[in-house]
Amino acid sequence: MENVVRWTVVVVLTVHGLIHLLGVAKGFGWADVPQLKAPIGTRSGLLWLLAAALVLTAAVLLAVGAPTWWWLVAAAAAVVSQIAIVTSWEDAKAGTVLNVLLAVVAAYGFVSVGPPSFHARWDRQASEALTDVDAAPPVLLEEDLSGLPEPLATYVRRSGAVGKPRVTSLYAHFHGRIRSGPEAAWMPFTGQQVNTFGERPRRLFLMDATRSGLPVTVLHEYADATAAMRGRVLSLVTVVDASGEVMDRGETVTVFNELVVLAPGAIVDAPVRWTSLDARRVRGDFTLGDQTVSAELVFDADGDLADFVSEDRSRASEDGKSFVRQTWSTPLSGYRDSDGRRLLTSGEGRWKDPKGWFAYIELEFDAIDYNVRSLEAAGG
Template identity: 50%
Template sequence: MRTFMRWFVVVVLVGHGLIHLLGAAKGFDWAEVEALTQPIEPALGLVWLTAAIVVVATGVLLAARNRRWWVAGTIGVLISQAAILTSWSDAKTGTLANLLLLAALGYTFVSHGPTSYRAEYQRLVQAALSEAQPRSDVVVTEADLAHLPELVAEHVRRSGAVGQPRVSSLRAKIHGRIRASATSRWMTYTGEQVNTYGPAPSRLFWMDATMFSLPVDVLHVLVGPTATMRVKLCSMLPMANAAGPEMDRAETVTLFNDLCILAPVALIDAPIVWQPLDDSHVRGVFTNGAQTVTADLTFRDGDLVDFISDDRMSTSQDGSTFTPQPWSTPVSDYRTFGTRRLATRGEGRWHPTAPRDQFVYFEYNLDTITYNPDAAAANTSGQVLRVRRPRLPK
C-alpha cells in the first residue's frame, strides 16, 4: 500500500475507532451522548469498546507496517459493523469507514496473498536458491583470472573478488524510476532481484512501482532458457504479459548485463567467449541454452562504464510486440559494499535509428547486495553488503 494511501487509511481508522468510544460511553453510562438516540445496554457497550480498541489497533499496526495488521483489521471490521447495525439510524455513516477498511484488506490480499506476483516471486526465489550450488568455500585467486581479457580481469580484480568466495547467487535491492517512452511520465519504483548462476541460471526480478499514484506490480522471471515479463495495475488489472523467444533473448541479455555489473566475480565461470577489440572495448558472446547474445563492454581506468547490445529488443507496453533496437546501460559512481566494489548508479537507454531519438527509460540506484544468500533463512540472509557513503566534511 503506497505511503499517501496508507496514511490516509491510518487516519480514517484511528478516527473511526475513537468514535466507537461514544457507544461505549453511553452503554456504560460514562457520559451523555446526544448523538446516539437509541438505547445501548452495557453488553452492547462492551461491543462498542472492543470495536474501538481493535480498529484503533489496526490503524497503529498499519502505521507501523506490521505485516499482521490485516488480522486485526478483519476482526475489527466485523465487530465494528455489528455495533453499527445495533444503532443503525445513528451510526450508519460509520459503514463508509468500514468499506474503506474492507477495500484496504482486499488490496492487501491481492497484492500480498498467495495469488499475488509478490508471493509468486518469493516462491520462485526459495526454489532457485535451494537449487543453487554454493561456492562460498572456493576462494578466487589471481590464477582464476588468467583466461579473461585483461580489461575484464582488471574489472573483476577491482570489484574486490580476489581473495573472496566465489558467487553462485545474489540478491540485490534497488530503487529508481522508469518510463515507457521518451514522452511518458516517470514512475518511481523499488525493486528486488535474485540471480543464480550455474548450468541452468535464473533471474527473478520484482518491481513495486507507482503510476499516477496507483501501484504497479512487475515480475520478470527467467528460469533456465525461458523468460516472462508480467505487469499488473493495483495488483489486479493485467497490463502486460510478454513471453516467447524474443523475451527469452531479451532476458538473456539482461542476465549477461547483471553478471558484468552486479557479479563480476561470476564472469570467471560464465559461458562467455571474449574478443578484445581495442584498449577500452571487449566483446562478449554469452550463451544460455538456445540463446546466444553479444555485447560490447566499454572500460575506463579499469572500471566498466558501459554495456551495449543489439540483442535486447524493446517491448511494447502490453508485451505483445518486440522492436529491434540497440540497448545500453552506462554505469557510474563506484562505491564499496563491504569487501566488494560495485557501480551504484546506472541507466537503461534505447538507441533508435536516429541518434537524436535515443532516450533513458530506466534509472537505478543500488542499495544493498547479498552474495550467496541462504534459501532457508529470511529475506536478508547471507552476507548483506550495503554501500559505504562517503562522509561529508564538517
C-alpha cells in the same frame, strides 16, 4: 498521488478506530456518552474495544508499510466493527460507510500483496530459487582469473571478489524512474530482485511503479532460459503479458548484463567466451540453453565497468505484445565500497532508436547482498 490516498485512508481509519472508544467508555461505565442512547453493557464494551484495537492496528500497519498479511487485519477489523455497529445500530449506523471503505481496502490488500498477487508469487519463487544454490561456494582465487582478458580480470579484482566465496546468488533492492519512450512521462518505482548463478541461473525481478497516480506492478521471471514479463494496474488489470522466443533472448541479455554488472564474483564460472578488443573493451558471448547473446563491455581508466552494449535485445511495445530489435546499453555512473566489495550504486538503461540514444530507466541501488540463502536473511 498514491501516498496521498494511503495517508488519507490512514487518517480516516484512525478517526474511525478512536470513535469506537466511545462504545468502550459507555460499556465499562467510564463516562457518560450522550451520542450513544442505546444501553451498552460490559460484554458489548469488550466488543467495541476489540473493534477499536483492530481498526487502529490496521491503520498503524498501513502507515508503517503494510506487511503482506495486513489485509487479514483489515478484513477482521471491518467484520468486528460492523458487528459492534449492529448492536447499536440507531446510534452508530453511519460507521457502516467507513467499514465498507475498510472492506474495499482489505480486498485491495488481498489482490496486491495477498496469495494471488505478483508480490506473493515473487516471494514464493525467490525463496525456492535461493534454496537451490550452493551453500558453501569455493573461494575465488587470483589464479582463477588467468583465463580472463586483462581488462575484465582487473575489474573482478577491483570489485573485491578475489579472496571471497564465489557468488552464487544476490538480492538487490533499488528505486528509480522509468518511461516507455523519449517523450513519455517518467514513472517513479521501487523494486527488488533475486538472481542465482551457475548452470541454471534464475532471475526474479519485481517492480512497483506509479502511472497517472495508479499503482503498476511488473514481474519478470527467468528460469531454464525461458522468460516472461507481466504487468498489472491496481493489481487487477493486466496491461503487459509477454513471453516467447524474443522475450527469452532479450531476458538472456539482461541476465548476462546483471552477471557482469552486479556479480563480478560469478564471472569466472559463467558460460561465457571472452575476447579482448583493446585495453578497455572486451566482447563476451554468453550461452544458456539454445540462446547465445553477445555484448561489448567498456571499462574506464580506473578499471571500473563503465558500459555494457548489446545488439541482441528487443524493445517491447507498451502492451508487451510486439518487439523491435534495437541497440541496448547500460552506462554505469556510481560505485561505493562496502565490506570489502565495490558495489554499483547507480546506472541507467538506454535504447538507440532511429533518432538516437535515449534513457528509459534510471536506477539507484539501495542494497546488494551476496550469497543469500533466504529472503529474511537478505532483508527481503
